[in-house]
Amino acid sequence: MPIILKSRDEISIMRESGRILAETLQLLVERLRPGLVEKELDEIVRREFRRRGVTPTFLGYLGYPATVCVSINDEIVHGIPGDREIMDGDVVSIDLGCTYKGFVADSAVTVGVGNVSPAARRLIDVTREALWRGIAVSRAGARVGEIGAAIQGYVEGEGFSVVREYVGHGVGRQMHEDPQVPNYGTPASGPVLRAGMVIAIEPMVNIGDWRTKRDPDNWTVRTIDGTLSAHFEHTLAITEGEPEVLTLP
Ligand code: MF3
Numbered sequence: 698m699p700i701i702l703k704s705r706d707e708i709s710i711m712r713e714s715g716r717i718l719a720e721t722l723q724l725l726v727e728r729l730r731p732g733l734v735e736k737e738l739d740e741i742v743r744r745e746f747r748r749r750g751v752t753p754t755f756l757g758y759l760g761y762p763a764t765v766c767v768s769i770n771d772e773i774v775h776g777i778p779g780d781r782e783i784m785d786g787d788v789v790s791i792d793l794g795c796t797y798k799g800f801v802a803d804s805a806v807t808v809g810v811g812n813v814s815p816a817a818r819r820l821i822d823v824t825r826e827a828l829w830r831g832i833a834v835s836r837a838g839a840r841v842g843e844i845g846a847a848i849q850g851y852v853e854g855e856g857f858s859v860v861r862e863y864v865g866h867g868v869g870r871q872m873h874e875d876p877q878v879p880n881y882g883t884p885a886s887g888p889v890l891r892a893g894m895v896i897a898i899e900p901m902v903n904i905g906d907w908r909t910k911r912d913p914d915n916w917t918v919r920t921i922d923g924t925l926s927a928h929f930e931h932t933l934a935i936t937e938g939e940p941e942v943l944t945l946p
């Protein structure tokens with residue numbers, strides 16, 4: 698599949714999509730507390746998205762049953778919000794996507810709820826910083842491999858591991874467009890970034906082994922060794938200079 702360049706007008710719509718998404722994600726983060734039931738996050742998203750005139754991209758995607766992914770502790774991504782209560786000390790990853798006027802924005806954040814262990818705190822900080830290291834090298838003329846190399850080099854230097862089986866991606870009219878954007882690899886690999894490309898960078902970082910396993914629900918992805926995992930994601934537009942991060946509130 699060819700890589701799609703967006704026009705100025707399309708980027709404007711994606712900017713609005715990204716802003717709405719970021720504001721809703723921030724609202725979810727503000728609601729997080731011990732005792733909150735995961736499903737309540739899904740209810741908030743349904744209400745907010747309806748009010749703001751966007752549709753939940755994840756709902757029904759390959760049969761996914763909710764508007765948002767909630768992945769706690771050793772869960773990496775794609776946790777389905779259910780009847781579980783969030784507990785003090787939990788590492789909670791929230792991944793959200795919306796579609797506005799046909800254009801998708803995709804973003805994720807990990808939050809430590811209440812009294813979080815120093816190891817968990819550092820995992821979250823390293824994963825957030827890894828995303829920003831990837832964003833920093835995303836400019837026209839760079840190869841996609843530079844993003845993964847920047848992320849992997851930093852994360853492994855901090856003693857953590859990068860998940861390989863799930864990657865970032867182009868985003869726009871579809872949630873997943875070309876190119877794939879791995880969070881690992883060598884700088885001299887992958888396609889060259891061009892102004893007008895829009896990509897989602899989304900490092901998933903584990904304290905222990907990088908390998909994953911899937912629950913019987915066929916969605917929830919966990920670390921193979923039960924160690925904690927964190928996930929941050931932004932949607933950004935490539936330009937000749939600094940990238941424009943579209944999923945900031
Ligand atoms: N945000 C995820 C991604 O970037 C997709 C969530 S999977 C879904 O690939 F099924 F929930 F949509």
Ligand code: CO
Pocket residue numbers: 803804865866897899930
């Ligand atoms: Co994504």
